[in-house]
Amino acid sequence: MMKKVAVLGSTGSIGTQTLDVISRESDRYEVAGLAAGSNVELLLEQAEAFRPKLVSVATKELAGRIRDRLPSGTRIVFGEEGLNEVAAGAGADFVVCALVGSLGIRSTLAAIDAGAAIGLANKETLVTAGHLVMARAEEKGVDLLPVDSEHSALFQCLNGEPRSALKRLILTASGGSFRDKTRDQLRGVTVEDALKHPNWSMGAKVTIDSATMANKGLEVIEAHWLFGVPYDRIDVVIHPESIVHSMVEFEDTSVMAQLGNPDMRVPIQYALTYPERRPSPASPLDLLARGALHFRPMDLERYPALRLAFAAGRAGGTAPAVFNAANEVAVARFLRGDIPFLAIETMIEEVLNLHTPKASPDLETILETDRWARQKAESLRP
Numbered sequence: 001m002m003k004k005v006a007v008l009g010s011t012g013s014i015g016t017q018t019l020d021v022i023s024r025e026s027d028r029y030e031v032a033g034l035a036a037g038s039n040v041e042l043l044l045e046q047a048e049a050f051r052p053k054l055v056s057v058a059t060k061e062l063a064g065r066i067r068d069r070l071p072s073g074t075r076i077v078f079g080e081e082g083l084n085e086v087a088a089g090a091g092a093d094f095v096v097c098a099l100v101g102s103l104g105i106r107s108t109l110a111a112i113d114a115g116a117a118i119g120l121a122n123k124e125t126l127v128t129a130g131h132l133v134m135a136r137a138e139e140k141g142v143d144l145l146p147v148d149s150e151h152s153a154l155f156q157c158l159n160g161e162p163r164s165a166l167k168r169l170i171l172t173a174s175g176g177s178f179r180d181k182t183r184d185q186l187r188g189v190t191v192e193d194a195l196k197h198p199n200w201s202m203g204a205k206v207t208i209d210s211a212t213m214a215n216k217g218l219e220v221i222e223a224h225w226l227f228g229v230p231y232d233r234i235d236v237v238i239h240p241e242s243i244v245h246s247m248v249e250f251e252d253t254s255v256m257a258q259l260g261n262p263d264m265r266v267p268i269q270y271a272l273t274y275p276e277r278r279p280s281p282a283s284p285l286d287l288l289a290r291g292a293l294h295f296r297p298m299d300l301e302r303y304p305a306l307r308l309a310f311a312a313g314r315a316g317g318t319a320p321a322v323f324n325a326a327n328e329v330a331v332a333r334f335l336r337g338d339i340p341f342l343a344i345e346t347m348i349e350e351v352l353n354l355h356t357p358k359a360s361p362d363l364e365t366i367l368e369t370d371r372w373a374r375q376k377a378e379s380l381r382p
């Protein structure tokens with residue numbers, strides 16, 4: 001049976017790779033809906049190629065600009081309502097959540113409420129509202145399949161294993177674009193240099209997050225929610241080659257790992273076809289040609305953003321939402337040349353210090369906290 005897929009964030013790095021996976025097996029998929037932000041020219045190309053019933057863009061003005069150029073049979077909506085409509089009203093039975101940032105929360109919840117299975121790339125949603133997303137998915141009986149490479153690896157390593165035998169999760173971190181620099185050498189690094197990830201070609205925000213190690217912080221919190229594992233049983237190691245995508249240690253000392261060349265089409269496809277495995281366009285891993293793989297201990301002094309993420313995760317309640325929102329704003333400010341690289345982590349810390357976490361927040365409290373933290377982070381001087 002054809003799987004009806006909606007892609008939220010179709011014009012981004014994960015979105016375009018999802019459509020690449022889909023286009024290679026077009027007899028298995030129908031694209032029901034696509035949601036983009038402002039890259040309307042690419043969205044028009046995607047609409048022409050996949051003929052979805054519904055597309056969405058960020059604003060009414062953008063929708064008006066391209067309405068007449070869409071294929072007949074494709075309706076256009078816009079804004080947050082538009083995102084929710086693509087998530088829940090396009091008739092999709094699988095929704096790939098590939099928006100960047102906490103902007104993805106409502107549409108992910110809308111897709112779950114509509115009973116669609118979720119392929120989740122948008123980690124900020126789980127970081128900000130993990131307890132709500134997990135509870136809603138359980139209540140509706142929908143599958144939440146990780147797309148993030150580390151979480152796809154953990155999911156595969158845990159498959160069929162008794163949770164009672166799980167000792168710890170070990171996330172691997174490449175170290176990002178500045179992995180061989182000391183903290184002193186980070187003063188004055190440029191946006192251009194920060195955007196040069198050694199192993200992955202990704203959107204700008206997650207690439208900067210990799211360089212600060214905030215990405216691994218977000219992923220620790222994401223793993224906590226996805227797999228129900230407490231923070232003291234989640235470790236991070238530096239693995240510069242990004243071949244081992246993460247590991248699970250069991251009570252009997254066995255360690256399971258998932259390996260592969262760094263290519264996001266593998267975890268994207270696995271989420272789409274789970275539990276089936278299909279041939280992939282990724283290049284096969286040749287360990288003999290690859291040579292030695294390296295592992296180094298994580299240094300929380302070198303990477304304070306990861307220390308702050310662990311602290312926010314352990315504090316719980318609204319604290320992870322503050323970590324995430326402050327980071328989103330600080331990264332955007334760094335990318336527009338407003339603050340230096342090292343100010344990203346000091347801003348996260350300053351905003352967290354101004355916040356008293358509220359336990360078990362509902363959605364409105366989370367969104368209010370997210371707005372508060374954004375305002376604080378925008379107003380701070382580096």
Ligand SMILES: NC(=O)C1=CN([C@@H]2O[C@H](COP(=O)(O)OP(=O)(O)OC[C@H]3O[C@@H](n4cnc5c(N)ncnc54)[C@H](OP(=O)(O)O)[C@@H]3O)[C@@H](O)[C@H]2O)C=CC1
Pocket residue numbers: 008009010011012013014015035036037038039040057058083098099100101103121122123124147148149200201202203204205206264
């Ligand atoms: N890229 C990767 O390899 C990986 C990414 N992830 C995670 O996946 C998520 C997506 O990352 P990535 O694909 O790199 O990000 P990109 O920046 O490449 O893409 C983001 C997508 O969100 C859309 N978007 C942005 N703002 C809006 C808006 N206001 N309304 C509607 N759509 C909007 C963009 O649209 P437009 O461009 O049209 O404005 C684009 O389609 C992130 O959470 C990231 O951490 C996880 C693992 C790997």
Ligand SMILES: CC(=O)[C@@H](O)[C@H](O)COP(=O)(O)O
Pocket residue numbers: 148149150172173174175176200206209210211215216264
């Ligand atoms: C591909 C992927 O999943 C990214 O989130 C990746 O994890 C970035 O790599 P590092 O954060 O390890 O540099």
Ligand SMILES: [Mn+2]
Pocket residue numbers: 148149150219
């Ligand atoms: Mn990842």
